[in-house]
Amino acid sequence: MSKKEADRIIGRVRRVNGPVVEAEGITDAGMLEMVEVGEVRIVGEVTKLSGSRGIIQVYEDTTGIRPGENIYGSGMPLSVELGPGLLGTIYDGIQRPLEEIYKISREYISRGISVPSLNRDRSWSYTPLLKEGEALTEGRIIGTVQETEQVLHRIPAPPDCSGRIVWAAGAGEYRVEDVILKVETASGLRELSMVQRWPIRKARPSGGRLPLATPLITGQRVIDTLFPLAKGGTVSIPGGFGTGKTMTQHAIAKWCDADIIVYIGCGERGNEMTDVLTEFPRLVDPRSGLSLMNRTILIANTSNMPVSAREASIYTGVTLAEYYRDQGYHVAIMADSTSRWAEALRELSGRMEEMPAEEGFPAYLPTRIAEFYERAGYMETLGHEEGSVTIIGAVSPPGGDFSEPVTQHTRRFVRCFWGLDRQLANARHYPAISWLDSYSEYLNDVLPWWEERVGSAWKEDRREMLDLLQREVRLQQVVKLVGPDALPDSQRFVIEVCSVFKNAFLQQNAFDDIDRFSTVEKQQRMLELILLYWRRGNEAIRRGVTLVKLRRMKVLQEIIKMKFTVANEDVESIDRLAARLERSIDKLEAIYV
Missing domain, CATH: 3.40.50.300 (P-loop containing nucleotide triphosphate hydrolases)
Structure with missing residues (x-):
């Protein structure tokens, strides 16, 4: 806000009700305009206008604000500054940089304190992508800045700016407010810098929505x-x-x-x-x-x-x-x-x-x-x-x-x-x-992506596991009434498999170096292995194998611990566990057949 704008009085305080200020004598204010209230200049926003009166929602403590104090207009809605330097910064709700405010007012934010959201003194190494004489369209990338070691900041043209470029800055060190482009628009010459403002309550325009695939x-x-x-x-x-x-x-x-x-x-x-x-x-x-x-x-x-x-x-x-x-x-x-x-x-x-x-x-x-x-x-x-x-x-x-x-x-x-x-x-x-x-x-939106990476069985495996979890809930209700011993092994095995799934798959330890993150390939192999245990175990019980024997298989404990022992890049180990599980169940079935 320029000094001239900052001194534009648009009304006076009539009444204060916490963070809501009633204004009177309003002569020149717009709906949702950002204003400053009182001589401490606390930031606010016009939320209601009726004749010469209005309601202002303020974003700071109103203690000490008195009726009759001036209200200053800005001529623009509540906006944020956009440009290099956003990443790695801690802001408050209206984009004031808290670390910079701490240097000035220490632990408590002083009322009316005004600190630029983007550092005005820092220089950035700017690489232009457009030249003089080219046409500039809305949203086109005009240049780049290496904002952090990971993120290349691509400076887009403002959504309301298009025309012919009449001057373009060369590669070099620039601050965010330095002019890097001059554009001849339908409304006249416009100078662009790395920083632009945008009202927070208005969505930035786009070229169109794409499928969520x-x-x-x-x-x-x-x-x-x-x-x-x-x-x-x-x-x-x-x-x-x-x-x-x-x-x-x-x-x-x-x-x-x-x-x-x-x-x-x-x-x-x-x-x-x-x-x-x-x-x-x-x-x-x-x-x-x-x-x-x-x-x-x-x-x-x-x-x-x-x-x-x-x-x-x-x-x-x-x-x-x-x-x-x-x-x-x-x-x-x-x-x-x-x-x-x-x-x-x-x-x-x-x-x-x-x-x-x-x-x-x-x-x-x-x-x-x-x-x-x-x-x-x-x-x-x-x-x-x-x-x-x-x-x-x-x-x-x-x-x-x-x-x-x-x-x-x-x-x-x-x-x-x-x-x-x-x-x-x-x-x-x-x-x-x-x-x-x-x-x-x-x-269904992401199904093709999953099938391309882990195979066509993903949707069916997921559905089968969710069905088992639903069955387990109903069986647990019976268990609460009559106890687990009243159920046949085939039904108790449903509870057993779901218990394995909860402990080995759903529960995840954020502090374990291996378990804190699972690739999609590892997730699918783990799911397939647990379902293999369900399918083969269920068939074995039909052939006479007892649930006690299935529980005592040594490989079962390794399956439960695989989330901690199998690294993301070593999913072949899960295939080896599957082969061991098959052999163990084959031995049990051979005894009972």
């Missing part, structure tokens, strides 16, 4: 094999306190095959965000051996920060993700948690005296949730690249009640649901994703 591989077996997520897809992770939402998102952030990670800590407790802020810089990216922060953006908006900034934080995060999508990257957003965001909506709605709907949430809650998840997708960019934004949103239903509004409305707008189970978490079974409550509607 590629899975986001996470290395977590219960996700990839049973409930796969497509790149560009949406998923909800609901779970009560302590069921492992944050831990699951951490594992996905570290191991998934997305190019860029955007982690949004929306209204979480300060100690949890402290763990994230200290843990992520120490995490080693398995792809490169470098820090995971080299391809990560963190947005920290804890529960003790202003509630309205929490509401803005998820829009800030998804806008940053769309910017890297427009460069042709695949981006994964971890939103933890959207329940805290919805609670912020409820509080702000109440202060603006809007009519409440179910459980006090505003009537537009479903619309806001839908708008957020709608910004995911696998896109053709304006520059004719392919990129995606995948949204993984945690939901924190009070008391673990999945029937509450945020969980139910989220479920309407996502196509994948990983429900966390309290009993699994209490039993230290992680990831605590329930195989009974969870589902994925991306199965």
Whole structure:
């Protein structure tokens, strides 16, 4: 904002109600315009206009703001700065760099503090891709900067800029505000730099949506094999306190095959965000051996920060993700948690005296949730690249009640649901994703990809294992009534196989060097081996072999431990285990035949 814009008075404070300021005497303001309130210049956003009065939602503490103080307009909506330097940075909900603010105001953020989101003093080694005289179209890549050791920053032309290039900077060192391109547009000469602004509540345009045909591989077996997520897809992770939402998102952030990670800590407790802020810089990216922060953006908006900034934080995060999508990257957003965001909506709605709907949430809650998840997708960019934004949103239903509004409305707008189970978490079974409550509607979309890599049996093997898990639930109900000894060996064997599957396949140790990540090839071989145990064992029981004999096979213990002993690059060891299993069952059948 220029000094002239910053001094443009658009009205005065009439009333203050927490993070909501009522303004009067408004002469020149637009809906959703970013403003500064009072002489401390706290940032706000116009959310309602009626004649000469308006409602402003502010993103900082309003203590000390008095009626009659001036309100200054900016002439633009609440926006974020996009350009080199985003990766590895920790921002708050309205994209203020927390590390730079800490240098100025230490532990507490001073009100009205203004720090550029991108470093204005740092120089970048710029390589131009366009020359004078060429035509510039919207979204076309105009040059590159090596932002981190892993990520080449491809600077796209703004979506509202096209024309003929009349001047282009050569290769060299430039700061983000230096002019690198001059374009003759229909409205006149326009100068472009490496930094551009974009309003957070408006989705960045794209060339069109593409089919969701590629899975986001996470290395977590219960996700990839049973409930796969497509790149560009949406998923909800609901779970009560302590069921492992944050831990699951951490594992996905570290191991998934997305190019860029955007982690949004929306209204979480300060100690949890402290763990994230200290843990992520120490995490080693398995792809490169470098820090995971080299391809990560963190947005920290804890529960003790202003509630309205929490509401803005998820829009800030998804806008940053769309910017890297427009460069042709695949981006994964971890939103933890959207329940805290919805609670912020409820509080702000109440202060603006809007009519409440179910459980006090505003009537537009479903619309806001839908708008957020709608910004995911696998896109053709304006520059004719392919990129995606995948949204993984945690939901924190009070008391673990999945029937509450945020969980139910989220479920309407996502196509994948990983429900966390309290009993699994209490039993230290992680990831605590329930195989009974969870589902994925991306199965048919990603099926050709899986069949191409692991074989045509993948879908049938997966279905057969899920059917066994459903049968086991019904049998466990009988066991609770009459005990396991009342069941025949054929039914007890179903329970036995499911127990092996849960321990050897579904449960995964994030601290074990081998078990923390499984390739799709290893996942399929493990699944095939457990199903081989089921098919051959079931046939052996029909021929008279007892369940006790099957349990005593030495190879069975090695099957249970294979997740710790078989490395991803040594899947042939699973084939050798399968051959040993066949021989062991053949010997047992020979005795009884």
